[in-house]
Amino acid sequence: MDRSELVELLSPEGLRLLDALPEWDSKADIVRTVAHLRGQGHPAGLVATVLTQSKLRAKARAKFGEFASRMLFTEAGLEQATRLKVAALHAGRFSRAGIEHVADLGCGIGGDALAMAAMDLEVTAAEADEVTAAIAAYNLTPFPRVRVLHARAEDVALGGIGGAWLDPARRTTTGGMTKRLSDAADYSPGLDFAFGLAERMAVGVKLGPGTDRDVIPSDAEAQWISVDGDLVELGVWFGVVARPGIRRAALVIRGDAAHELTAGADSEDAPVGPLGDYLYEPDGSVIRARLIGAFARANGAWMASKGIAYVTADTAFESPFARGFRVLERLPTDERQLRQALAARRIGTLEIKKRGVDIDPAVLRTRLKLRGEESATIVLTREEGRHVSLLVERI
Incomplete structure (x- = not known):
């Protein structure tokens, strides 16, 4: 938005028009809406500006709740x-x-x-x-x-x-x-x-x-x-x-x-050990704060592999600081054998989570040629430095 557009928006006509617009609908026919507003005599520039503001207000609701409906925005702001x-x-x-x-x-x-x-x-x-x-x-x-x-x-x-x-x-x-x-x-x-x-x-x-x-x-x-x-x-x-x-x-x-x-400082990572029956993915805030070790020790867990933000345990626990998964079974790490294993389980919808492996989940999902009515989650990571493929379910 430039200065002239702002001046026009802050005019009595501009603010009245903005507040009179119906709630933004991304599926609405924008061409028809523009034609309707232009037919009412509103300048083309003002119509474009208020529609942009209406869209931004709808987007802003996630941050500002009901306050968004009475605020103005820039995209970057x-x-x-x-x-x-x-x-x-x-x-x-x-x-x-x-x-x-x-x-x-x-x-x-x-x-x-x-x-x-x-x-x-x-x-x-x-x-x-x-x-x-x-x-x-x-x-x-x-x-x-x-x-x-x-x-x-x-x-x-x-x-x-x-x-x-x-x-x-x-x-x-x-x-x-x-x-x-x-x-x-x-x-x-x-x-x-x-x-x-x-x-x-x-x-x-x-x-x-x-x-x-x-x-x-x-x-x-x-x-x-x-x-x-x-x-x-x-x-x-x-x-x-x-x-x-x-x-x-x-x-x-x-x-x-x-x-x-x-x-009081970065937390030293917990010791590394073999995968237990449960795998935990710490929240991003815990990872960035380097408090993974403190989180693991507080819950009787340990690191799945050095330098990788997964912790593991033999017993299940609930924590707001991580998402937990039950390890159902180990699957092959070889791509061809993994494709066969998923096909045998009739898995057609697959969530792929990964840490410590150089794989693009979207590309791999395509190459796996998934077919079937079942859905599943796999984790591709390392156990004590070695690649593993794990079939898991959320807990």
């Missing part, structure tokens, strides 16, 4: 925006630390600032991109204690502000296409600035969950968060918003329940 339930956790850290005024530097469309304002924190939000800053201002209009600035994070005066939250831009938009930045050195604001603020105030920094761990300062708390099975972020915390003695944390949120595994 929505992609990077924090889920509201996670933003509430960020805001809660500042609130519990007694910080009353937070600077949200690089606020994007305003998701985190919204959660902070909902907890009655005063917020100074800043966004370098003019269009995105205007959208954040619109989204945060209901909150009188929020001030939105069109400014670079580095240029915001922080006098009298007790804490800062930063979500550095990790995407760039060129020619209407959004591209993820792979190098942390290209983030805006840069990590040197973000981490440097910790010398003067409490700071939280949101990074992508796959961020190179070498960039995490040794004195920070690093918390990886997954939501309903999706690994969504790495939060790096300093000062009073970091928890004493905790340097690594894996927070797993499923529905309304949250569970956390914490440690």
Whole structure:
């Protein structure tokens, strides 16, 4: 969205038209919808803009729930925006630390600032991109204690502000296409600035969950968060918003329940041993936090193979930090023999999970020429360094 499109969208006509649209339906005849709106006298540019917003609002419901129906978005801003339930956790850290005024530097469309304002924190939000800053201002209009600035994070005066939250831009938009930045050195604001603020105030920094761990300062708390099975972020915390003695944390949120595994440092892997009757795949947050060993030892389990994120045990257990599988039988590792084994079991639908093997599941599934009415799951991995193929069922 460019500046002229935003101006048109924020006009009384634009906002009325957007709010009057029916709920977005991806199967609807868009050509007919456009023709209908153009027939009512609405300009072509405005019609395209409001339909894009309607689509983004529908997509945003997964992150913002019912709030999405009264918000505005950009494609890149929505992609990077924090889920509201996670933003509430960020805001809660500042609130519990007694910080009353937070600077949200690089606020994007305003998701985190919204959660902070909902907890009655005063917020100074800043966004370098003019269009995105205007959208954040619109989204945060209901909150009188929020001030939105069109400014670079580095240029915001922080006098009298007790804490800062930063979500550095990790995407760039060129020619209407959004591209993820792979190098942390290209983030805006840069990590040197973000981490440097910790010398003067409490700071939280949101990074992508796959961020190179070498960039995490040794004195920070690093918390990886997954939501309903999706690994969504790495939060790096300093000062009073970091928890004493905790340097690594894996927070797993499923529905309304949250569970956390914490440690003072990376956990040493558990010993390696032969496969037991059960196999467990740790949640992505546990893997990224390098707490697999702590998880395994807490449940009487051990590593299936060195350097591979599967643990195994002889007894079943339930844990929010892993998905469990019962090992039904070992299948051949040779592709031709594996195809024959699956055919003998009349398996036509196959889920392929793999770790530690160089195989493309989609390509292998095609080559297996599956036929039959049965469905199954196989795990291709290593046992004490050796390739194994396991027929499993979820527990």
